[in-house]
């Protein structure tokens with residue numbers, strides 16, 4: 001949080017515009033309890049099975065927690081994910097968007113599932129993310145689904161690239177998305193090693 005505050009101060013941003021999502025993948029549920037005691041509400045996980053098990057173990061005692069799926073997701077996990085997840089940050093194809101929307105509709109959730117469309121900044125299909133050419137169509141697919149709430153874009157900075165340049169491209173894609181979908185203002189970006197660049 002100190003790093004986030006410093007990064008915000010250096011570019012004149014209000015740190016309340018930044019949400020820290022503590023990524024707890026590979027860490028046990030006990031660590032999530034410790035984070036919750038420190039006031040952390042937003043947890044990130046990469047895999048459905050691990051996330052589902054942790055969420056199920058904590059839902060009774062810590063109902064305030066919001067689980068965010070940040071890893072690549074198979075379509076057949078949609079039904080499970082909508083049972084506990086607040087948001088999915090890695091929606092990168094229409095088939096997955098449809099599966100999540102249909103599963104969320106059946107689940108009769110109190111709130112729609114929040115969705116970030118993951119974009120590829122280097123065109124490498126292995127790392128996930130929709131290409132620039134297919135972005136607008138996927139965004140429209142998500143936006144028209146009442147059981148999904150389009151929040152914005154997500155990307156992982158390519159390993160070899162300058163993160164400032166990568167996140168600047170992401171900000172441009174976000175602006176493009178907001179022209180058609182003014183409510184989708186959020187940008188999901190930054191890890192431990194590049195969060196300052198993401199905030200800039």
Ligand SMILES: *Cc1c(COP(=O)(O)O)cnc(C)c1O
Nearest residue numbers: 023046070071156190191192193
């Ligand atoms: C694992 C992961 C993170 C967290 O990475 P750290 O280096 O532990 O900060 C963030 N975002 C995504 C998409 C991840 O898969």
